[in-house]
Amino acid sequence: MIKDITLAPEGKLKLDWVKAHMPLLQTIEEQFKKEQPFKGMRIAICLHLEAKTGYLAQVVQAGGAEVAVCGSNPLSTQDDVVAALVESGITAYAWNNVTEREYHMHLNQTLDFRPNALIDDGGDLVGLLHSQRQHQASDILGGCEETTTGIIRLKALENEGKLRFPMMAVNDAYCKYLFDNRYGTGQSVWDGINRTTNLVAAGKTVVVAGYGWCGKGVAMRAKGLGAQVVVTEIDPIRAIEAYMDGFTVLPMLEAAKVGDIFVTVTGNRDVITGEHVDVMKDGAILCNAGHFDIEINKEHMAERSEQIREVRKNITEYSLPGGRRVYLLAEGRLVNLAAGDGHPAEVMDMTFALQALSLKYVVQHAAAIEPKVHAVPAELDRYVADLRLSSLGIQIDRLSTEQEEYLSSWAES
Numbered sequence: 001m002i003k004d005i006t007l008a009p010e011g012k013l014k015l016d017w018v019k020a021h022m023p024l025l026q027t028i029e030e031q032f033k034k035e036q037p038f039k040g041m042r043i044a045i046c047l048h049l050e051a052k053t054g055y056l057a058q059v060v061q062a063g064g065a066e067v068a069v070c071g072s073n074p075l076s077t078q079d080d081v082v083a084a085l086v087e088s089g090i091t092a093y094a095w096n097n098v099t100e101r102e103y104h105m106h107l108n109q110t111l112d113f114r115p116n117a118l119i120d121d122g123g124d125l126v127g128l129l130h131s132q133r134q135h136q137a138s139d140i141l142g143g144c145e146e147t148t149t150g151i152i153r154l155k156a157l158e159n160e161g162k163l164r165f166p167m168m169a170v171n172d173a174y175c176k177y178l179f180d181n182r183y184g185t186g187q188s189v190w191d192g193i194n195r196t197t198n199l200v201a202a203g204k205t206v207v208v209a210g211y212g213w214c215g216k217g218v219a220m221r222a223k224g225l226g227a228q229v230v231v232t233e234i235d236p237i238r239a240i241e242a243y244m245d246g247f248t249v250l251p252m253l254e255a256a257k258v259g260d261i262f263v264t265v266t267g268n269r270d271v272i273t274g275e276h277v278d279v280m281k282d283g284a285i286l287c288n289a290g291h292f293d294i295e296i297n298k299e300h301m302a303e304r305s306e307q308i309r310e311v312r313k314n315i316t317e318y319s320l321p322g323g324r325r326v327y328l329l330a331e332g333r334l335v336n337l338a339a340g341d342g343h344p345a346e347v348m349d350m351t352f353a354l355q356a357l358s359l360k361y362v363v364q365h366a367a368a369i370e371p372k373v374h375a376v377p378a379e380l381d382r383y384v385a386d387l388r389l390s391s392l393g394i395q396i397d398r399l400s401t402e403q404e405e406y407l408s409s410w411a412e413s
Helices: 005-020 023-035 051-062 079-087 100-112 124-129 134-139 148-159 174-197 213-224 236-244 252-258 298-303 345-365 378-392 401-407
Strands: 042-047 066-071 091-093 117-120 142-145 167-169 205-209 228-232 261-264 284-288 307-312 315-319 325-329
Touching: 005 051, 005 079, 005 345, 023 051, 023 345, 023 378, 042 051, 042 100, 042 124, 051 066, 051 079, 051 345, 066 100, 079 091, 091 100, 100 124, 117 124, 117 345, 124 134, 124 142, 124 148, 142 148, 142 345, 148 167, 167 345, 174 213, 174 261, 174 284, 174 325, 174 345, 174 378, 205 213, 205 252, 213 228, 213 261, 228 252, 298 325, 345 378
Parallel strands: 042 066, 042 117, 066 091, 117 142, 142 167, 205 228, 205 261, 261 284, 284 325
Antiparallel strands: 307 315, 315 325
């Protein structure tokens, strides 16, 4: 179920472009073609369906699997890429700008594919398998999770003793969050904001809600663009870190009074509510880089508005009493994907290399590991880092035998 198969040639060009800039996945694709780790399996992938994700699906397919994909966000699917995937033999249930009913229909159709393993983004497939489709959970050998939000949901299931199969916490691997979350989110969020608004960042006050790895990246890039940066946090350690990194730290209610651009990146709900909107400047721009569209309370904004209208693609204007206007980008969904192309290909090359290798790991070890959330093995993390260095032509030092012995000994020498 896709938008238009005739869009496939455009999608293939996008896939070819990212493949040319994803040497790690190219290496793994060649390995998978020889090893066939997924031969005879059906694998479901629920991710933001753009070109980089599409290439990951093709790499899994190269490993011998039948693959079905669906979108993990209503606005991030690129219809031409999906058409190209279908033309290459992948089953797809996705199109851009789905309704909530269509979104859940596509999730269910992907599970109707009867997968043996999965890659999830935000935990929606796993959530369905533990709520409405529990009878199917025993068919799943295991899977991988891409995001912080998904890990939170998986940990909740594990803590309640309800998780039915092992899941790899790809989001928590060093080669994921140090680069994808920081450099990928940092760049792609501003790609989305700049492309959508066509406004300058320099001289403005940018409020970044949340100073995790994604928030660090967004704040770093805002500073690089010449903005004054304010950080809001609930964690005192991260708040001190933001302060020591040179940023102003304020509660959101105070930050709301001075901000020109707001970026929420917490993974929680109601980060910006009506009381914050009540004190914002005329012309304030709001957007979200967390997984779900609940960080900015759209209902509160609507309740306060005299008029709501789309003033530019992906920009909704809320006209407030007294003549103030605030603008919401991409309906409060992921601004870097709903209003942009997502993370740079070279960054996602590392993340998706981890996804592919972690999927192989969990499938091969499913019988031996518990139905819990598992860390990506350190050797996979290091292997991906080595691949990346090799692709860049960078060499590093290695420990000598004497150095290894020294580091593993407690005695003085």
